[in-house]
Amino acid sequence: MRALTEDELRAALVNADADERRLATMPHDLVLADWDHLDFFAWRDPRSRGRAYLVTERAGRPVGVVLRAAETTSRARSAMCNVCHTMQPADQVSLFTARKAGDAGVQGDSVGTYICADLSCHENVRLAAPLAPSEVRASVDRRIDGTRHRAEAFVDRVRGEQGE
16 A cells, blocks of 8 residues: 555545544554555544444545444354455454435445454465465465455445445
8 A cells, every 4th residue: 555644544544524524533653654565554543442444446536434332242262264265263353334315314324244253354364374385475475465355355345336
């Protein structure tokens, strides 16, 4: 991803109104983001426990969504993130929902998916496990590409599109 400013991140939020964009709290470590190694940029709102943001690039421009994390956790022992496809203890995966953009969102339509609670999917696919003796680097690259693609597809669903 290319480096983004606070203003660009706020402007990218397609399912937020002007007040929500203005009040969006940026992560404290924004200036430390390693943009060259990010497939998408996501963070939990430091001021609001249940709010989060996910920004991807679509057609060369940033497009993002405001997310809401479920307040309860699963009773299951483990869960899989639908973005990075990493199995984790259930309390480390949360249901995130996003109000749809446009008229659908005004009418109350939303979409949801299970995502790593700390939104560190891009790190999990790179650091989750070392390569097995028979595993080649290409399989890790496919996991990285899959993670990026699934994050973009979720943003597209919030936008009301099937993909670009």
